[in-house]
Amino acid sequence: MRIAQHITSDGSAIITPRIARWLEQNANMTADRRIRLRDTDPEAYVAFAALHLAACRSDCGTSQVAAQKNTTQLDMWLSTKQAAKALNVTDRCVRNWCTTGRLHAQLVGARWLINPSSIALHQIA
Incomplete structure (x- = not known):
């Protein structure tokens, strides 16, 4: 697999659900931490929320992402x-x-x- 295939024209990286899960677990990114970013760094909030959604869709053999509060309900x-x-x-x-x-x-x-x-x-x- 080539690294260039995972970089978009604007320089963004394409992350698979399995890697998103790994990143979320190792960064210890909780729902509360993501929510606090909404006011202080909206761009980071969107990025971490997208990573969380990708991590939830992962069907790899690693452990499941811990259940978190439904942010749409909190909105x-x-x-x-x-x-x-x-x-x-x-x-x-x-x-x-x-x-x-x-x-x-x-x-x-x-x-x-x-x-x-x-x-x-x-x-x-």
Whole structure:
């Protein structure tokens, strides 16, 4: 196999699912680490998300990739800034409500993700 066959015209590398799995395992790239990259380095987030999808498709004889949170489901949840705007309060207030359980939220890495239905219930009350 020639190395040049795995390089595209823009200089990107083509990675097989088996190699994507190996890279993901050896880089210890978790779903939380990928999600944190969305705001700080979107290009890296897209690259690692693509590697993860390729790794999941691998049908080689190596061990399976560990189950991770479904990021498409997490994309539907709101950031603290979005929730604060919807509730007409500060971002700090929303984080406090998340910590105390007043809002239904999940802590993913260092970010709170707020369930939109929790915002709707809070607006009614």
